[in-house]
Amino acid sequence: MSSSLDAFITRKHIAYFTMELAVRPEMHTYAGGLGILAGDTARSCADLGLPVVFVTLLSRAGYFKQVIDADGRQTEQPDWWDPERWCTPLNAMVAVDIERKPVWIRPWLYVHTCPHGHQIPILLLDTDLDQNGADDRTLTHNLYGGDEDYRLRQEIILGIGGIRILRALGFDLHTYHLNEGHAALLTLELLNRSRVAPEELIAGESPFDIAEVRASCVFTTHTPVEAGHDRFSYELFERLLPGFVDLDELKRLAGEDRLNMTRLALKLAGYVNGVARRHAETTEHMFPGYRIHAVTNGIHPGTWTHPAFAQLYTTHLPQWQHEPEILVRALQLPDDEIWRCHQSAKGDLIRQVKESAGIALDSEIPILGFARRMTGYKRPLLLFENLDRLIDVASRHPFQVVLAGKAHPQDADGKEAIRQVHALARQLRGRLNCVFLPDYDMQIAMTLVAGADVWLNTPLPPMEASGTSGMKAALNGVLNLSVLDGWWIEACVEGVTGWSIGQDGDGARQHATALYDQLDHTVLPLYSADPARWRWMMKQAIGNIAYYFNSQRMMRRYAAEAYLR
Template sequence: MPSLDPFISRTHIAYFSMEIAVRPEMHTYAGGLGILAGDTARSCADLEIPVVFVTLLSRAGYFRQIIDAEGRQTEEPDWWEPERWCTPLNAMVAVEIERKPVWIRPWLYIHTCPHGHQVPILLLDTDLDQNDRDDRALTHHLYGGDDSYRLKQEIILGIGGIRVLRAFGFDLHTYHLNEGHAALLTLDLLNRWRIPAEDLIAEEPPYDVAEVRARCVFTTHTPVDAGHDRFSYELFERLLPGFVELDVLKSLAGADRLNMTRLALNLAGFVNGVARSHAETTGHMFPGYRIHAITNGVHAETWTHAAFAQLYTRYFPQWRHEPELLVRALQLSDDEVWRCHVSAKGDLVRHVKEATGVALDPHALILGFARRMTGYKRPLLLFEDLDRLIGLTERRPLQVVLAGKAHPQDGDGKDAIRQLHVIARRLQGKVTCVFLPNYDMQVAKMLVAGSDVWLNTPLPPLEASGTSGMKAAFNGVLNLSVLDGWWIEACIEGVTGWSIGHGDDDRRHAADLYDRLDNAVLPLYYEEPARWRTMMKQAIGNIAYYFNSQRMMRRYATEAYLR
């Protein structure tokens, strides 16, 4: 039976994330944050970095997306069976919430990389006989419920998670917070490093803050103000009465509300954004902090279509461990690269037919767009001027495949999905436009590999990094994106893809998008296939070689973990 024992003595780093995409059958992720955490775990195993991962079990998942005939999204729980993939460990810890113990039991999932190295992933569960009905449900719904439910989840992740690790005997020197959801673990560390009263200097807080900072790494992911969790101090005091001195907490987390990002910023010795531009944006949002930049990456083997993986293995046998070898992609044969792309595109065409009944033309250009459906991602930008879109498509065929979920409480995001369905019906017979429901890891793998062009249209500077376009590049798919996040670093105009960047509003960005499609993308695809295939190889050689999670984790190891 799987056990934690082999990992305890050799593991010195803990990585906390509210969500993690371990495998498609485990519904423990909602989107990019969880996908990144999963790729981090896979690369830690590949590189033998001694990390244990901590997350919530999320039995009911994020949600299963149901789209009705009018394009309206509704949500259902997305239950999965932990016992199929994980092992319950015979240990429990308790966290006092509202003056009563809430018991937590971890489940163990072990990820094994191709050469056999393993990393443990602990999934925290409160669905136990020892808890009352409400507390049993605290680890069911990812990002569900009201503020009270969410703060209780963050108590379980941060405080419960660190106590689970301590109970098993891990000797940890670094705690990596993937976003602010686990920031309360810093308060547990403060209590552990409380200064004896006789050693206190007047006016000094009763904690060794320097010791806590020396142990904590914080990666912030969002430049969107609403994305930073905030809770009232009244709620905090009700759930965790007397856990830390309130005046100390306010000095660390904000005077008016408990800001989890600010708490993490003040108690982490290393803080980073997830792209160079995001680090700058974060510095403007939170002046006075040193924000490093470690640009995200994606796991090479996970996101590369089988046909491309075979091709890379033939020419670059060590590419999985050293994706930087893909810098030699220009050596690849145009015909072989195109054959791999045709295989990936065929898989996507078949899936679209099975899922929606729409038959895509495998010879016509497919534009892919898939991400969380929310305002700043601007999913409707491509459809700003339908007459212009129809006109350019009459000259050269264009097919659009869309996917994405809106948070259940994001009314604007849900309305965007409805509008996309209305637009698709209006375009019927003129522009093929299809929406794939219930976007998940499996759908994402097909879309990023099978599209010809990957579209991203965030409102700058609100894209922290973005990783879907990186995955596309591993499959020779060209990016067409607003210059924001990672794409500022990766875009070589007309070489690795194309930028959308003229103007500063939706109308001007839409006009620039149509210009790029009409004057560069579509003519190149249909009229200069040799140049298109060269660009595919340039995308692999200039993007995949660098924007991967092996490079990302080597940087975390040397810059953040070995301070």
């Protein structure tokens, strides 16, 4: 065991469990927003010196490498990475019995060091060991891969295996933070350890100290989409973990029909939160009877600020990375400096598009950026709802569009949306430059959110839990044009920090019309006709959004309200 880990063991008392975690672009341990948020959480924990250890899966083959063929069809390939380049294997192993045979788990250690020296340990769980059979060795290879059986095995490794690893290493923990329901089985491990002695039981009482478990668990739920909550058959659970916990007790906690990981976490967490105010309200409607707090997501300032803007902030607003609330003074920044930094970021995006897609964008024409997981409720095709209107707008107010995003391998509709985007781009050629950047990842995101002029977001309300890409854009002075959902309800000051699309209750056609109207009558004319006002709005976006929607503020709230209960 490394001496650096020995130091962490005595100082880290909170464990953060997450299926995915975006540590750095070269480590393919994330799929999308959930993992990006977890990475920003880790970075801010280091910045603030919070006593947290992170636990995730190693995911050697990543989520997947996206390949787009000539017709715009997505195919998937393993996205392998080498753990030995970035992580240290620890001399510790634990076993979890799955189907009555031990599956051995070894952690790798990655240490994140923040600019002023604080460090955070990240443990990545690996089953690719000689002690395991061939099938078990692959259980930590593919992030969100395989069928229901594979997924439940992964969640056993994360939740039960993760907590056993921490104990084996000697961590003395008082709080377990579940980032989504994937790690909810750790609550069953805690239940088993809280078992009350038979002689102390009162007739009819549960043999478990549920209050003790609830006092130690924090649960952050992210998705308001019903399909996003993991459910497993009790037959499968009993086959993989026979006798692990009393089945009747489990059904009282996790649902009578199927093991619902979200309900299990809700029942056994003493503090539960959504990731935006609207999302907390939506979650309370989905799961009535539970108190859902609201801690709106934030993004890590030092990670998502373009180098040119970072230098500008450092020159005029020292300590902005540690105390991003000082960015409220962005209105004092010189207009020409703001524009110079933006042109630097835009130039980087234009070069990225040229290298990746072979298309030359015009630096004088505004760029709309859109990058999300490609799935139905994100509505990536809303911009193209009425091609005649879109072409008409572009003929009078030229603009360019850059899109990116992956569809889950089993999401046929999401894949079809990607194919349609490519077909539409070909159809619009010569009238509107529309580019799709393949294999969207953390590195592409950094370039795209900083280099666009306008950040477009078109979810179907109230399906957006929070969304953080627009926060990253605003940190770089990029203006948001978004449907009022998720975090944008809290941040939008019309015509000041950006613009809204439509109203609550609008359908797709109404939202599309509202989008075209905003582009045609407000956004694009302002860009070309009133550059002074545009730059003023850029500073308003930084001063009114970046100062608040950051992970420093988010983690201070978790520390005060969830960890120190």
